Amino acid sequence: AQSVAQPEDQVNVAEGNPLTVKCTYSVSGNPYLFWYVQYPNRGLQFLLKYITGDNLVKGSYGFEAEFNKSQTSFHLKKPSALVSDSALYFCAVRDTSGTYKYIFGTGTRLKVLA
Amino acid sequence: ETGVTQTPRHLVMGMTNKKSLKCEQHLGHNAMYWYKQSAKKPLELMFVYSLEERVENNSVPSRFSPECPNSSHLFLHLHTLQPEDSALYLCASSQDSGAETQYFGPGTRLLVL
Numbered sequence: 001a002q003s004v005a006q007p008e009d010q011v012n013v014a015e016g017n018p019l020t021v022k023c024t025y026s027v028s029g030n031p032y033l034f035w036y037v038q039y040p041n042r043g044l045q046f047l048l049k050y051i052t053g054d055n056l057v058k059g060s061y062g063f064e065a066e067f068n069k070s071q072t073s074f075h076l077k078k079p080s081a082l083v084s085d086s087a088l089y090f091c092a093v094r095d096t097s098g099t100y101k102y103i104f105g106t107g108t109r110l111k112v113l114a
Numbered sequence: 115e116t117g118v119t120q121t122p123r124h125l126v127m128g129m130t131n132k133k134s135l136k137c138e139q140h141l142g143h144n145a146m147y148w149y150k151q152s153a154k155k156p157l158e159l160m161f162v163y164s165l166e167e168r169v170e171n172n173s174v175p176s177r178f179s180p181e182c183p184n185s186s187h188l189f190l191h192l193h194t195l196q197p198e199d200s201a202l203y204l205c206a207s208s209q210d211s212g213a214e215t216q217y218f219g220p221g222t223r224l225l226v227l
Contacts, residue, residue, distance in 0.1 A: 004156070032214055043118065043204055043218030044157075051214060090157070094214065101170070102216065104157040 002027045004093050006105035013081045014113050021076040021108045023091030032094035033074040034102070035065055039087045047089075050074060061085070081112045117141045118219035120205050126225045127195065135190040135222045137205030145211040146188040148180060151202040151221070163188060164211040195226045 003026045013019045025031055032051050036044040048059025055067045065076045076089060088107045095101040118139045127133050139146060148160040162170035163182040177199075179191040188205055202223050206216040 009154075034214075036218075041123075041220065043120075043206075043220045046215050046217070049214055092157075101159055101172075102157075106154060106156050 002093060002095060002103050004091050004103050004105040006089075006091055006108045008108050009106075010109045010111060012111045012113060015083055016080050019078050019081040019085070019110065019112070021089050021091075021110060023074045023076065023105060024072050025074060025091070025093045026072060027093055027095075031074075033065075033067060034092040034094065035059065035063070035074075035076050036090045036092060037087045038090065038107075044090060047076070081110075083112045083114050086110055086112045117217050118205060118207055120203075120219035120222050122222060123220065124223045124225075126227065127192070128227055129195060129197070131195075132191070132193040134192065135203055135205075135224075137188040137190075137219055139186055139188075139205075139207040139217070139219075141207055141217060143207040143209050143217070144185050145208045146182060146185070147206040147208075147216065148188065148190050149204040149206065149218075151204055157204070160190075162211060169211060192224075195224075197226050200224055200226045 005024045034049045035047040037047050038044045047063050048057050050057045050067045058064045063078050088109050090107050091105040092102045121136045145164045147162050150158045159172050160174045161180045166182045177194050181189040202221040204221045205219040208216045
């Protein structure tokens with residue numbers, strides 16, 4: 001069965017420090033991987049995706065993610081965190097079996113402290 | 115931000131009520147989705163519509179009834195809900211059902227008493 005795991009419920013980081021939000025996945029074929037962010041009282045916003053090609057993917061707001069096939073990971077990173085990055089972050093994998101399903105993780109709350 | 119809109123933003127209903135959630139997308143997309151977001155649980159895909167035809171029903175109880183009258187509008191009709199149905203209901207759209215990126219609305223926060 002395909003699945004996504006976000007092992008941390010919450011990540012705290014000081015403003016200006018690098019941040020990492022972890023995601024591991026399990027799929028039977030080649031994964032399509034995504035990161036979405038959710039600010040309070042808002043829907044999910046697309047940040048970035050990996051479909052194929054370069055393992056390092058750059059996205060919105062200075063975020064990037066690295067696809068690591070051997071570790072089945074797709075961690076979200078940013079070199080210097082901002083207080084405004086505080087939000088709920090979701091990793092998702094796209095079912096590649098021909099259906100339409102995204103499989104989402106449980107989310108990681110990022111708190112950037114001033 | 116205004117590409118996908120949802121109304122109402124908040125809804126409180128009793129278990130015997132009937133209500134409807136509305137979603138509208140202004141992106142010219144052909145596929146629309148309903149998700150349920152509960153605390154500390156992954157987003158649950160409920161329904162998928164492609165070109166107004168339902169292509170996915172993810173084992174959702176019949177007290178939830180979707181309707182897609184055209185490619186821009188999606189409804190979720192609710193009746194005889196249970197308190198455990200309280201959640202944030204998110205609508206999303208994508209260019210087509212095979213597209214990679216989905217665009218989400220702000221959600222309707224539902225409380226069932």
